[in-house]
Structures are given as C-alpha cells and as structure tokens.
Amino acid sequence: MGEKTGTYPGAAGRAVxxxxxxxxxNVVLVGHSGSGKTTLVEALALATGAVNRAGRVEDGCAVSDYDEMEHRQQRSVQLSLVPVEWAGIKINLLDTPGYADFVGELRAGLRAADAALFVVSAAEGAENIGGATRMVWEECAAVGMPRAIVITHLEAARADFSEMTENCRTAFGGDSPDSVLPLYLPLPGPEGPDGHRGVTGLIGLLSQRVFDYSSGERAEHPPSPDQLPLIEEARNRLIEGIIAESEDETLMDRYLGGEEIDVKTLVEDLERAVARGTFHPVLAAAPAAEGARHGLGTVELLELVTGGFPTPLERTVPAVTTPDGRPRAPLACDPAGPLAAEVIKTSSDPYVGRISLVRVFSGTLRPDETVHVSGHGLEDRGHEDHDVDERVGALSSPFGKHQRQLNQAIAGDIACVAKLTRAETGDTLSARGEPLLMEPWQMPDPLLPVAIQAHSKADEDKLSQGLARLVAEDPTMRLEQNAQTHQVVLWCLGEAHRDVALERLRTRYGVRVDAVPYKVSLRETFGAKAAGRGRHVKQSGGHGQYAICEIEVEPLPGGSGIEFVDKVVGGAVPRQFIPSVEKGVRAQAARGVAAGYPLVDVRVTLLDGKAHSVDSSDAAFQTAGALALREAAAETRIHLLEPVAEVRVLVPDAYVGPVMSDLSGRRGRVVGTEQSGAGRTLVRAEVPEIEIGRYAVDLRSLSHGTGRFSRDYARHEPMPAQVADRLRELPENGA
Known part of the structure; x- marks a missing residue:
C-alpha cells in the first residue's frame, strides 16, 4: 500500500x-471512550474534501458544517453516519459511542458495516484495550468480519507506537500474533523543549517510501540511508505475516529460498487477507494541523479501506423469512434483486419528524415508493409488532445538521429515510408485493430499572406519547407499566443511558419527569394459623347495615394464591352473601393486611356468621369479610415475601471469586458454576431482586466491563425478619 493517490471531490456541497x-x-469504528474515533472520522472527512476549514460557503452549507459535526459527535452517545468519497469509492463511516451503556448503538453499527476499525489510544497504553473492546473483537471474529487497528494520540508525551503495537498483538492476536502487524512505522520529528519527539510522517514497510506530513500536506520521497535499517526487521516480519496468509502455497518456499517477492504481489495478498478477516493491519493516525488538509496517516487509512476492506458483494446478506415465518431463499447484494433493507437507527428531527437510518442489503430503495414494514415486535420492551405498508419519504445522506438528497439507495449502501412513521429500529423494509422479515441482530438486555413519574400535570398529559416515541428510537430500552407497584419503569443499560433518556424526554419531547425509588413487588403471607371476626353493624335510620362473619386463615405453600372455603352450616350466613364475604376478603388481600403489599398463599375458611333479614346486604358482608381478615392478621406475625431472581453471570475466570463473593453479600445463594468457552465461567445464583437493582452498574465496575448477566423471576420467598423490619420503617421500598 502507499502506491495509490486519492481524489478530492469537494463533496462538502453535495451528497455522496x-x-x-x-x-x-461500510466501516464501523469501535473503541473505548476517548480513544479518538470521532476525531479520526473528522480527519478522514477533511482529507476527502467532505468538509473544509477554509471558511468557504459551498452549495449553501457554510464552514459551520464542520463545527456542527464536531460539536454534535463529540457529545454524541448515538451511532453517527458520515459518508465520504475516496478514489471513486463511497465510504460510509459509522462512528459508535465508546460508553458501555450504549452498546446497542455499537451493535447496530456492526450490523450495518462490512468491516471494522478498532481505534486505540497510544496515550493510554494497554488500559485503552479493555475487556469490553476485546469482547467486541471476538464477536467480529465469530462472524468473520474484517478488522484493522488504528493507533491514535501519537502526539501525546507518553505515546509509544511500538509498545502499543505489541499490546494490540497480545490483545487481538490470540494464537496468531503475527496476524496483527503494522504496515507503517512513525517517523519521529525533532525533539521538543520537553524532550518529546512528535511524529511527522510514516515509513511504508512494503513500499519502503517515506510519507512526510511535516508541511501540513502529504509528500512522498525515498528514505534516507540511515532510515532503512530501522525498518528492516519490521518489514521482514510483515512480509512473513502476509505470506503466511497467502493463498499461494509456493510463496513461502520462494521467500525462504531467497527470492525477492515483488511489492505488487505482497500488496494484493495483503488486501485479500484483510478482506477475508485473517490479517489485521495496524496503522497510525493523527488530526491535521491548523490550516492543513491531511492528518497523519489519513491517506494510508483511506487506501486500506478502499483497497483491503470488502465490498458489500463479499458479505453474506442476513437470512430472511416471510413475515409469518416461512423460509425464504437467501438473498444476494444485487441492486436488481428483491428489496430487503433494515432500519438500523431511528431518530427524530424537530422539523422533518422521524428519520430512519437504513442499510439496504438487496434491491434498490427509491423515494416516494410504498414499501412493506415488518417488525419482530419486542413487545416485552414496549415495541409493538407490526406488518404494514408505508410510503417512503425523501432519501438523503446525512452530514452535520444537514440532509442531502439522494435519488436512490442501492444494495450495499446506507441512507436516511424520512417520514416512516411506523418503522422502528430493527424493522425490515421490503417490496409491498413481496414482504420479507430479516433475522434480528442481538440486542443487549436492559437490566437497570428506573422508576419515573411526571413532574407536573402538564407533563403527565404528554408522558405517554413521549415515552412511546423514546422507546421507538431505542430498542435497548424497555418500558414497563408495573401493575403491582403501579410504577412506570424504564429499563436501561446503565446510568449514562438513563440520564440521556431522561434528558431526551425533556429537550426533545418537552416532558419533564422525576426519578423515584424503584419498588420491588413484595407480598405478604400469614406466618401461622389465625382466626378473625368481622362485625359490621350500623343503624342510622332507615335501612341499616348488618353483617357478621367468622373466618380462619392458615398459610399455604408458595404459589398457592388465595383459597376461599365455605364451611358455614345451618344458614348462619345466607347463601347469597357468601360470595360477598369472599369478594371482601379478596379485596382486602389485594390491599394487604400489614405493610400494604398483596396477601398471598393463604386459605381463608368461612366458619360462621350472622345476618339480619332487612339490614344485611352485599356491601355489608364485603366489609365484614375485609374486617375479619384484618383482625386475623393482627393475631399472628405477617411475613413479607420478596421476589427472588435466578441470576446467570458470565465473566472471565479471573473475576469468578469477586463475583461470587459479591453475590453472597447480596444475600445470594450460588447454585453452580460451569465453563462457558475458553477462559470464561458462568455463575448461577439465586438472589433477592431487592438486592440487584443496580447490579448492571456494579457488575460492570467489578469486572472492568467484561461481565454480562441475565435474570429471570424464580419465586417469592420469606424475607429475613431483620430486613423486613428495616423495610417497614421506610416510606417506600427500593432496590
């Protein structure tokens, strides 16, 4: 590489x-927060002419385009698309958030992309390659996605390219560290006052050419004699790594026999190995200096993307079925084929309305045509299932705050679609006469509950619509209307995810909400058998109220609910009023008898009672039944029952001990462990739900971002007396 030259189309004024x-x-950028992904995207946009810093106004878009993109993306916690053009190739750069809370946006970017750039910072050393980044690398490896590595922040005082390259080989190379090798070596600049030597250029290991950026523009010249020995060892290692991945089995023998392999052959084999996902080149990059167009390594990176990364034709289209689940023949990336596109992101614009970011996998999407929208539903997350026709609005290519019009979006491309009012993230767009449904990508489960309530009456009127629009944009968020605690609960991926959601409700949809303590659905039950007498007798002129009933209450095994048994003899309670007693008992049980939680797992037996020929009524016996249950509860200890969750925690082996200790500290019972792949263990435990409200946050901290967990309701069981007593003293229970 390093043999091509780029074109500068001046795309700042037109759609690419x-x-x-x-x-x-289609390239997704992956990396830890602060690794430099967004700065790299901006440097590539500048190098390709997609933006300019000269202060010119092009086609109605001023230089503020650049500032707007920079401001918006640096603060963004969403997937962002920046299309650029290089050497006649359209490159869709998908910039993903680096925060773990927004892994849903990352997964959407991985779905839409055909290759990945892993961005790591030389300034942060090995800490920048955290466990979460390694996990994404493994996910890409599992599906054969081509990957390259870009090392940034070489201008930092502590930056060391060689050390960082070795860190990458260790972290990403696995059993094949020679599949992770640099293509260029940084060219040190003059020593500064602080003793730090910056980077002024790159030396191409294959081409043995120097690419000098010291003037602010990229210049190419041969290396000086004293520079050649610096690259000999790295060049030989690179050549051997490329030949090891070559499909030409004779190449290694020829090389070991002393034959000089020509650069053209090496470059072609390198590009094929990168496209297959078996070789992962390491490059360096830095932003352009003030007034310059080229940032360090931007041209080299663009050459790798256009020459080494696969086209959409080389990637497999996700499997499709009909909306009712019948199998469908596999699709190919063919603009003339059946339309199959997927909504990878949904957002709202205050002027345009809903905007859908769509990857077209097959066929051609055109504006103003009617398409079929099919969705998987995700009803448990507040996303309705749908199977409808919709008219496509304008197609556009995003840039900063502007949308530039497109005439079509062909198979393999990504575009914005306006005015799809029903389509949500993950939905499939297909031809109206040939509806299709694509298999969904893996969505992370939101496991941090956030209970909210409207800030005022005005907000309450807008809350339902605002929440519906919020969850339509974000399939990693789940909306729950808890019938037992009567709370509105947003399930999020973490605290940052929560904060962004609440801020979006306020600023985008004009709904202010307050976070309130999250309530766990506790229940009550009797600790022992008890009896109660309900007497409701009133006389105040005219018809009075008269009802007396005597009951016995005994506890039942968990899960039994409420049983009502009639053992009245001799008509002490007339037959028509026995259902009234039961209704009153069940109503009081639903309200609770001690701490206000529903009463469960008891048998209530009606033994005796009295009635009046005139003053007895349905309402009177309902009241008497409720009074009898309350009196029985006062005669014995009432146990609080708490929900217990079956928790499954997947962590690297090094964190098994801390995780098990932490679960025990949450009153959890570890029920087993098992190996789950190389170096990872699955821990199974039963933990009270009141103890794991923040476990999504705590586990991330405990495992340095490498742990995952899932939870399912197991049962309710008695809460320890000391915990129950402490909880009764609080105005509300919380996790």
Missing part, C-alpha cells in the same frame, strides 16, 4: 452517492 455495490465500503 454510489452507483454499484462494488463502489461502497
């Missing part, structure tokens, strides 16, 4: 479009 899938590259 593609006329064939082979002219498209």
């Amino acid at each position: 479009s593609a006329d064939r899938p082979s002219h498209v590259r």
Whole structure:
C-alpha cells in the first residue's frame, strides 16, 4: 500500500452517492471512550474534501458544517453516519459511542458495516484495550468480519507506537500474533523543549517510501540511508505475516529460498487477507494541523479501506423469512434483486419528524415508493409488532445538521429515510408485493430499572406519547407499566443511558419527569394459623347495615394464591352473601393486611356468621369479610415475601471469586458454576431482586466491563425478619 493517490471531490456541497455495490465500503469504528474515533472520522472527512476549514460557503452549507459535526459527535452517545468519497469509492463511516451503556448503538453499527476499525489510544497504553473492546473483537471474529487497528494520540508525551503495537498483538492476536502487524512505522520529528519527539510522517514497510506530513500536506520521497535499517526487521516480519496468509502455497518456499517477492504481489495478498478477516493491519493516525488538509496517516487509512476492506458483494446478506415465518431463499447484494433493507437507527428531527437510518442489503430503495414494514415486535420492551405498508419519504445522506438528497439507495449502501412513521429500529423494509422479515441482530438486555413519574400535570398529559416515541428510537430500552407497584419503569443499560433518556424526554419531547425509588413487588403471607371476626353493624335510620362473619386463615405453600372455603352450616350466613364475604376478603388481600403489599398463599375458611333479614346486604358482608381478615392478621406475625431472581453471570475466570463473593453479600445463594468457552465461567445464583437493582452498574465496575448477566423471576420467598423490619420503617421500598 502507499502506491495509490486519492481524489478530492469537494463533496462538502453535495451528497455522496454510489452507483454499484462494488463502489461502497461500510466501516464501523469501535473503541473505548476517548480513544479518538470521532476525531479520526473528522480527519478522514477533511482529507476527502467532505468538509473544509477554509471558511468557504459551498452549495449553501457554510464552514459551520464542520463545527456542527464536531460539536454534535463529540457529545454524541448515538451511532453517527458520515459518508465520504475516496478514489471513486463511497465510504460510509459509522462512528459508535465508546460508553458501555450504549452498546446497542455499537451493535447496530456492526450490523450495518462490512468491516471494522478498532481505534486505540497510544496515550493510554494497554488500559485503552479493555475487556469490553476485546469482547467486541471476538464477536467480529465469530462472524468473520474484517478488522484493522488504528493507533491514535501519537502526539501525546507518553505515546509509544511500538509498545502499543505489541499490546494490540497480545490483545487481538490470540494464537496468531503475527496476524496483527503494522504496515507503517512513525517517523519521529525533532525533539521538543520537553524532550518529546512528535511524529511527522510514516515509513511504508512494503513500499519502503517515506510519507512526510511535516508541511501540513502529504509528500512522498525515498528514505534516507540511515532510515532503512530501522525498518528492516519490521518489514521482514510483515512480509512473513502476509505470506503466511497467502493463498499461494509456493510463496513461502520462494521467500525462504531467497527470492525477492515483488511489492505488487505482497500488496494484493495483503488486501485479500484483510478482506477475508485473517490479517489485521495496524496503522497510525493523527488530526491535521491548523490550516492543513491531511492528518497523519489519513491517506494510508483511506487506501486500506478502499483497497483491503470488502465490498458489500463479499458479505453474506442476513437470512430472511416471510413475515409469518416461512423460509425464504437467501438473498444476494444485487441492486436488481428483491428489496430487503433494515432500519438500523431511528431518530427524530424537530422539523422533518422521524428519520430512519437504513442499510439496504438487496434491491434498490427509491423515494416516494410504498414499501412493506415488518417488525419482530419486542413487545416485552414496549415495541409493538407490526406488518404494514408505508410510503417512503425523501432519501438523503446525512452530514452535520444537514440532509442531502439522494435519488436512490442501492444494495450495499446506507441512507436516511424520512417520514416512516411506523418503522422502528430493527424493522425490515421490503417490496409491498413481496414482504420479507430479516433475522434480528442481538440486542443487549436492559437490566437497570428506573422508576419515573411526571413532574407536573402538564407533563403527565404528554408522558405517554413521549415515552412511546423514546422507546421507538431505542430498542435497548424497555418500558414497563408495573401493575403491582403501579410504577412506570424504564429499563436501561446503565446510568449514562438513563440520564440521556431522561434528558431526551425533556429537550426533545418537552416532558419533564422525576426519578423515584424503584419498588420491588413484595407480598405478604400469614406466618401461622389465625382466626378473625368481622362485625359490621350500623343503624342510622332507615335501612341499616348488618353483617357478621367468622373466618380462619392458615398459610399455604408458595404459589398457592388465595383459597376461599365455605364451611358455614345451618344458614348462619345466607347463601347469597357468601360470595360477598369472599369478594371482601379478596379485596382486602389485594390491599394487604400489614405493610400494604398483596396477601398471598393463604386459605381463608368461612366458619360462621350472622345476618339480619332487612339490614344485611352485599356491601355489608364485603366489609365484614375485609374486617375479619384484618383482625386475623393482627393475631399472628405477617411475613413479607420478596421476589427472588435466578441470576446467570458470565465473566472471565479471573473475576469468578469477586463475583461470587459479591453475590453472597447480596444475600445470594450460588447454585453452580460451569465453563462457558475458553477462559470464561458462568455463575448461577439465586438472589433477592431487592438486592440487584443496580447490579448492571456494579457488575460492570467489578469486572472492568467484561461481565454480562441475565435474570429471570424464580419465586417469592420469606424475607429475613431483620430486613423486613428495616423495610417497614421506610416510606417506600427500593432496590
């Protein structure tokens, strides 16, 4: 590489479009927060002419385009698309958030992309390659996604390219560290006053050429004699790594026999190995200096993307079925094929309305045509299932705050679609006469509950609509209307996810909400058998109220609910009023008898009672039944029952001990462990739900972002007396 030159189309004033899938590259940028992903995207946009810093106004878009993109993306916690053009190739750069709370946006980017750039910071050393980044690398490896590595922040005082490259080989190379090798070596600049030597250029290991950025523009010249020995060892290692991945089995023998392999052959084998996902080149990059167009390594990176990353034609289209689940023949990335596109992101614009970011996998999407929208539903997360036709609005290519119009979006391309009022993230767009449904990508489960309530009456009127629009944009969020605690609960991925959601409700939808303590659905039951007498006798002129009933209450095994037994003899309670007693008992049980939680798992036996020929009524016996249950409760200890969850925690082996200790501290019972792949253990435990309200946050801290867990309701069981007593003293229970 390093043999090509780029074109500068001046795309800042027009939409970047593609006329064939082979002219498209879809690249997702992955990396820890602060690694430099967004700065790299901006440097690539500047190098390709997609933005300018000269203060010119092009096609009605001022230089503020650049500032707007920079401001918006640096603060963004969402997937962002920046299309650029290089050497006649459209490159869709998908910038993903680096925060773990927004892994849903990352997964959407992985779904839409055909290759990944892992961005790591030389300034932060090995800490920048955390467990979460390694896990994403493994996910990409599992599906064969091509990957390259970009090392940033070389200008930092502590930056060391060689050390960081070795860190990458250790973290990403696995059993094949020679599949992770640099293509260029940084060219040190003059020593500064602080003794730090910056980077002014790159030396191409294959081409043995120097690419000098010291003037602010990229210049190429041969290396000086004293520079050649610096690259010999790295060049030989790179050549051996490329030949090891070559499909030409004779190449290694020829190389070991002393034959000089020509650079053209090496470059072609390198590009094929990168596209297959078996070789992962390491590059360096830095932003452009003030007034310059080229940032360090931007041209080299663009050459790798256009020459080494696969086209959409080389990637497998996700499996499809009909909306009712019948199998469908596999699709290919063919602009003339059946339409199959997927909504990878949904957002709202205050002027345009809903905007859907769509990856077209097959066929061609055109504005103003009617398409079929199919969805998987995700009803448990507040997303309705649907199977409807919709008219597509305008197609556009995003840039900063502007949307630039497109005439079409072909198979392999990504575009914004306006005015799809029913389509949500993850939905499939297909031809109206040939509806399809794509298999869903894996969505992380939101496991942090946030109970909310409207801040005022005005907010209460807008809350339902605002929440519906919020969850339509974010499939990683679940909306729950808890019938037992009567709370509105947003289930989020973490605290940052929660904060962004509440702020979005306020600023975008004009709904202010307050977070309140999350309530766990506790229940009550009798600790022992008890009797109660309900007497409701009133006389105040005219018809009075007269009802007396005597009951016995005994506890039942968990899960039994409420049993009502009639053992009245001799008509002491007339037959028509026995259902009234039961109704009153069940109503009081639903309200609770001690701490206000529903009463369960008891048998209530009606033994005796009295009635009046005139003053007895249905309402009177309902009241008497409730009074009798309350009196029985006062005669014995009432146990609080708490929900217990079956928790499954998947962590690297090194964190098994701390995780088990932490679960025990939450009153959990570890019921087993088992190996789950190389170096990972699955811990199974039963833990009271009141103890794991913040476990999504705590586990991330405990395992340095490498742990995952799931939870399912197991049963209710008695709460320890000391915990129950402490909880009764609180105005509300919380996790």
